[in-house]
Amino acid sequence: xxxxxxxxxxxxxxxxxxxxxxxxxxxxxxxxxxxxxxxxxxxxxxxxxxxxxxxxxxxxxxxxxxxxxxxxxxxxxxxxxxxxxxxxxxxxxxxxxxxxxxxxxxxxxxxxxxxxxxxxxxxxxxxxxxxxxxxxxxxxxxxxxxxxxxxxxxxxxxxxxxxxxxxxxxxxxxxxxxxxxxxxxxxxxxxxxxxxxxxxxxxxxxxxxxxxxxxxxxxxxxxxxxxxxxxxxxxxxxxxxxxxxxxxxxxxxxx
Numbered sequence: 001x002x003x004x005x006x007x008x009x010x011x012x013x014x015x016x017x018x019x020x021x022x023x024x025x026x027x028x029x030x031x032x033x034x035x036x037x038x039x040x041x042x043x044x045x046x047x048x049x050x051x052x053x054x055x056x057x058x059x060x061x062x063x064x065x066x067x068x069x070x071x072x073x074x075x076x077x078x079x080x081x082x083x084x085x086x087x088x089x090x091x092x093x094x095x096x097x098x099x100x101x102x103x104x105x106x107x108x109x110x111x112x113x114x115x116x117x118x119x120x121x122x123x124x125x126x127x128x129x130x131x132x133x134x135x136x137x138x139x140x141x142x143x144x145x146x147x148x149x150x151x152x153x154x155x156x157x158x159x160x161x162x163x164x165x166x167x168x169x170x171x172x173x174x175x176x177x178x179x180x181x182x183x184x185x186x187x188x189x190x191x192x193x194x195x196x197x198x199x200x201x202x203x204x205x206x207x208x209x210x211x212x213x214x215x216x217x218x219x220x221x222x223x224x225x226x227x228x229x230x231x232x233x234x235x236x237x238x239x240x241x242x243x244x245x246x247x248x249x250x251x252x253x254x255x
Contacts, residue, residue, distance in 0.1 A: 002087040004058035009088070012040055012050045013097055020049040021102035021233035024088045026081075026111030029071040030206040031056055031063045039106070039222055046226045047234050048104075049097060055084050055111075063206075070110065077144055078113035085118045089127025102233040104133035104157075106225065109170065109200065112139030116178065120146040122153030131157040133232045135225055138163060138199050140170045141178035148177040151185045158188045160228045162221055165195035169208055192224060 014020055023043050025036055032054045040050040055076070056066055069075045085105060093100040107115040116139060118128045134157045141147060161179050165172065183189050194201065198211035202218035 001058065001083075002091060005053065005055075005084055005087055006091055008054045008057040010037070010040070010050075010052040010054075012044045012052075014044050014047050014049065018049070018097040019099035020047065020097055021104070021229065021237075022049045022051065022092050022098045023104045023106055023229065024085060024092070025050060025052045026055070026085065026105065026107040026114055027053070028109035028111055028200060028203070029066060030200070030203070031066050033203060033205040035203055035205070035218070038218070039225060042222050042226050043229055046229050048229050051088055051092060053084055053088055055081055055114075073144060078110065078117040078140065079121075079144075079146075081110070081114040082118035082121065085115060086125050086127060089125075089130075093127060093130075099237075100130060102132060102237060103127065103130050104135070104229065104233060105131055106135035106137070107139070108137040108202075109140060112136040113141070113145055116141070116145060116147045116152075119152040119155045119157070120150050122150075122155055124154075129155055131155065133158045133160065133228055135160040135228065136162070136179075137202070137221065138167055138170055139175050139178065141174040142170065145174070145178065148174070148181050151181050152187070156187055158190075158228070158232050160190045160192070160224060162192040162194070162224075164197040164199055164201055165193060166197060166211075167199045168211075169199035190224070190228065192221065194220075 027036055036052050040052055043050050092098045105115045115134055163175050194217050197214055197217055199208055201214040204213045
C-alpha cells in the first residue's frame, strides 16, 4: 500500500539540495482538488518540500463514491486513514532531500481528522511523534473522533487550527471542544475563526451546496500556513534560507 500511496502522491521540492522541511497535505473527503496545489506552492516558495497525498486513487475510490461513503463515515474513517500519514512519514524520512527533524502535517476536514487520529493514538510511531506542526482546517471532531476525549498524549506539535463559523458539516461545537482540549493540555495553538465562512470555504471546485467559495479567506489562511511553517520549521533551523523558488524547482506528479 505504501508504494501505491507514494506513486499517486504529488511531491514538490524547493530549489536547492536540501535537506528541506517537509509537509504532508491530506485532502478532505471530497477528494483531491486544485486548492491543495495552491497551498503547496506557497509552502514550496517558503522553502518546504510538500507531499500531497491522494488517499482515494490507491484504493480505487472515485469522487462520487467518496461523497457517498467516505463523507458519510461508512468507510475509510479517520483512524484508518491515519495509516496513510504514517506511511507517508515513514517514506519521507528516508529521502535524502527530507529533514526528519522538521516535519509537519496539514489536513482539511476528513484529512484533518486523520491527522488528529494519528496523534491521538499516541502509539509511539516515530514519524507522528516527530511532527513539529499540525494544521487542522475545519476538522471533523465528532463522536468518532478521539482528540476531545483523549488529547494527544505525548505528541505535542504546534497547532494551527481554522474553524468556520457557519460550518453545517462538522458543526462548531465539536471542533471547538477538540481544540480546547489541546489548549488545556498546554499545546501551542493558534486558532483562526472565520465567523461568516462555511465548510470548505477555500474550495473553488467542490464545496457543499449553499456554501460560497471565499478566496479572500483562502489567502488569509494560506498566509498563516506559510507563517507557521517559517516560524516552526524554517527560521529556527535555517535563518538564512531564501524564501524564493526559481521556476525550475523540481516537482513530481502522480504516476
